[in-house]
Amino acid sequence: MLVLALVFSAKVSFAAESPPVRISESLHQGCPKQPSMRERIKAHLGTIRDARPDELAIEVAFRIERRNALSHGTVTLSLGGVSTERKASSKSCADVVAALSMMAAIAIGEEAERLSSELPEEPPTAVDEPSPLPASSRAAPSSDAHPVQVQPMPSAARPQAKAGHVDRLRGALGTGIELNGNRELVLMPTGFAQLTFPARFDPVVRVGLARSFRGRASSSRGEVAIRWSVIKLAGCADVLRAEAFRLGSCLVGELGLLEAAKVDPLPAREFSYFWLSLGASAKAAWRLLPGFYIETMVGARVPVTQRELYFNPYTEPLAYKSPLVVPFAAVSLVAQVP
Structure with missing residues (x-):
């Protein structure tokens, strides 16, 4: 002194x-x-x-x-x-x-x-x-x-931290159900992990796994059982950030495996192929408890690889054909990791 x-x-x-x-x-x-x-x-x-x-x-x-x-x-x-x-x-x-x-x-x-x-x-x-x-x-x-x-102590004129802003790297785990227009409204249980970064708009990187319930497609020559397994990717940013509510947008993608099995009257055969789709979505989240959110996501994806699935080597009947633009909606529960 x-x-x-x-x-x-x-x-x-x-x-x-x-x-x-x-x-x-x-x-x-x-x-x-x-x-x-x-x-x-x-x-x-x-x-x-x-x-x-x-x-x-x-x-x-x-x-x-x-x-x-x-x-x-x-x-x-x-x-x-x-x-x-x-x-x-x-x-x-x-x-x-x-x-x-x-x-x-x-x-x-x-x-x-x-x-x-x-x-x-x-x-x-x-x-x-x-x-x-x-x-x-x-x-x-x-x-x-x-x-x-x-x-x-800070002066009265010094700006304070914004409410709801992420001040450090945070992880979270979540699970939910997606209703996807590419899968004829078949429900897909989903689990995911995500990281939120302490930057502008609180950017989020999310990786998840999903597997659908089995669906069916029918034709004059027989019936096909179809199931999807998907790796989901998303990058999101929150434009509106409050203590109990968040609103933002995402870039989404998925790498999936489509499995189909022919049943009688055709000889039973099973085969599968990979596909890739990309899209965007809007998301909203509500805080139920500290560190625990319910989140909704609505958007659309566009298939990047082939859209049609045949009973190779046959080109008839067509087993499945996806829409050009695939809408989807999902709801999830998200729990932050301490």
Whole structure:
């Protein structure tokens, strides 16, 4: 603290004039009342000017309370509707008083420098002569001194973190059911894992597995049983982010295996092929409990590889043909991993 005082004294010596200040203090019983906070600040700055009743000034408010065997102090500095706070705590109230008065003096000195660099020179105003503190009350370290914990606080004008914003990398697991237009409204149970990244729009990367219930297709030559197994991929971003509701959009894709089995009257055969589709969707999520969401997703995919499945080597009958654009809707339960 002594080194800080020396540096500060050298710094504020260039200020032309101390800005007007109003000082108030509220100290708990047992705190040293002499010298006063005004005298301590004056000792640090070398000069101080008290504000007139109707003059715009720096408002400096000291408050020290006793809680849990500690002295907790706060100094609030206000000017032009903008306020900032500094805090300190210690077992010794004298240490807290010394720390807070030093913080206030630094802030007033910086404001004096700013004013002297912005305003034109004016005739000097009469101020009090410097009066150094008595040796017994200076903030010099003593044998029974206690460490002071200083906690700078953000000013009132500093922006706060947005509600619902992800502040670190988060993982989640989910499960749900999808109703897909490419599968003749066959339900597909789905499970997935996802990572949410602490960036703009809270981007999400999701990987899932799904397998449909068995469906059937009929023709004049027989009946076919069909089943889908799918690896699902999605990249999402939330445009609207609140504590209990999120709304965003996704780029989606899937790599699937379509299995079909012919049954009588044709000779029974089973075969399968892979397909790839890409698309986009909109999603909305509601928070049911902390870390637990219900999520809906509605969108469409377009097949990239072949759309038709034949009973090879036969081209008739056609086993399956997917639409050009495949709509889908899904609902999921998502639980964040701690």
